[in-house]
Amino acid sequence: MTKTMSQLPYHYGVKLRVFPSTEQKRLIKRNSDASRFIYNQMNGMNNDLFWLKQVKIPITIVLDRIADLTARLKKPSTAISNIHGWLNHPDFDSLMKANAIKNYKTAWKLFHQVHRAGTPKFHKRGYTQTYQTSCLYSAKVTVPTMENGSVRLIDNRHLQLPKLGYLRFKELPLRILDRAKDIRIGTTTVSMDAVGHYFVSLQIGSEYSFAVKRPVVKSKVGIDLNLDNFLTDSNGQVIDNPRYYRVIKGKLAKAQRKLSRRARRAKRSQRRLSEAKNYQRQRLLVAKLQLKVANQRKNFLHHVSTTLIKNHDLVVAEELRSKNMLRNHVLAMSISDVGWRTLLNMLSYKADLYGRKFLTVNPQNTTQTCSHCGYVMTGKNKLTLADRKWTCPSCGTFHVRDHNAAKNILAKGLATL
Template identity: 60%
Template sequence: TARLTNGTVFFEDCRHIVLPKLGRLRIKGAQQRLLDRQGETRIGTVSISKDAADRFFLSLQLGSDTPFVPKLSRTNRQIGIDLNTENFLIASDGRTVANPRYYRTIKGKLANAQRTLSRRQRRAKKEQRSLQESKNYQKQRLLVAKIHARVFDRRHDFLQRTSTALIKNHDLVVTEELRSKNLLKNHALAMSISDVGWRSFLCMLSYKAGLYGRQFITVSPKNTTQTCHDCGFVMGSDGTEKLTLADREWICPQCHVHHIRDYNAALNILEKGLQKQQKA
């Protein structure tokens, strides 16, 4: 087993690390694969942080002359992805990934916990006690934080697994540029857009593409939904009306091809990405 150390910080085994001043700490995580790596791995900056749910995290900056992930062979596959609120995504190969909607599953429980937290806050203020000294308030604050953390962890795990699968199985992944700030102005969709985690997902695709030697491209979303992939006709032109969010399926008035709205958009996104790749 390799010994990860920088002289003052080192792993005793896959479950224990020794830090200056703090001494020997028990940890959990995926560090066994680091200890099993061939070649030297150097530890740089070490940071310890605590989140609102009172969980402690250890972050290590690592350096090595050998790659941390193996180089992947080419798949000769490309994919375009349409992100939407109906599903999490629809791909140009016809696959659909459902939106897990993690926040909605705990919305009622969270609302009840936050109301209790507000009552305890008002009580402490009325009795002129600081919130730091109010044990009931701190206990409830921790409960609310743990509910939020549970949702974050589940969403983060879902995004990690989905992004890794897309990058590993395709040489080129194309998505539309994210403009969620504008979409959030639509209050009817704000919760769905915030819950889905699109921005984090695109960041994961970007850094994993660099990590695994794949290509990730974003394209302008302009007319990707309104354009017929078969003949190129754009809805809203020649006296036609633009598609609305309620129009999940439509028939092209020019070539009369029936389209599933988001699948057609994914095909257009892939085509735009291939054109952008050729120009680069």
């Protein structure tokens, strides 16, 4: 019996840069707008139903409306398409509609599980586009692969998607191409960023691992993340903080001021911003500067995380709550620029990919504790952010603050194993 996507033991994600034609760009925009519209319709119906149920007086019109909304939400795809007939146009991918409804239900499910991100919000129209479709396999297909589904590879430079047809993509990793017959495709996301670059993200699954398990090297490391330098490990190695945003901050601020002036000028002349060519040209320039910073940071974090995972059997880091730390307006920009949370996420999935172990520990007192004797600096001896080096008053051991913290983090991680 053929396994479903969720039953496969190994999953991986691939994001491909694609180059659609003018007609394909039009179809992508239409499907993206329709996906957003369906999501918002679901949100609107649920909001109406919630507030109508707060009415305690049994008014007939209210009860009828509640019954109507309840019936429509049982089969939302049919209900929305019946009322908004334009959604039945052949330009639209039927799987796009199903995925938009599924994403809305998933958002509610996450809210009930986590209660941190809040209830689903209405999606606003912006300069980006995105929608999801799925790869379906015919009942005649006995072995699903990357080459026989509704989303399929044609060759090492082209793929086929529902409604869009053939799309040329930039490149696919050789380890994926060589195993195309052992891999199946699941959810597929088509997107366009603010710069105008188009991408196709493939969720793929297989019975076999997507990366070769790394040999045991008998090495363990603890890492301390900080703003003075990006990272210090328990072996004393230091990685400098590149501060990509600060490098480009002045140039970006100047470009954004120019963008603001052009927006005001367009409004004074009663032109829509979408039709103001000077505004759009400057908006594109600002988006490219922001994209450059994001790509530089992502590339740096990938190199750091891959090096740590490949060279150590165990990596231990402190569990940082970046959202809470961003409330400090003095350090907020530096914390956002450094990308700690992204690094921890990368370490987590790469550890699974390469067969390594990654742990996060509570950072409490890792800075204030002597890694040699365990003495905790409290009261008037408590270290401040300015104290980068100190000597333990109990055993007399000299410490570099970040190196000592990394040792304590590693010790905490080993204690939990």
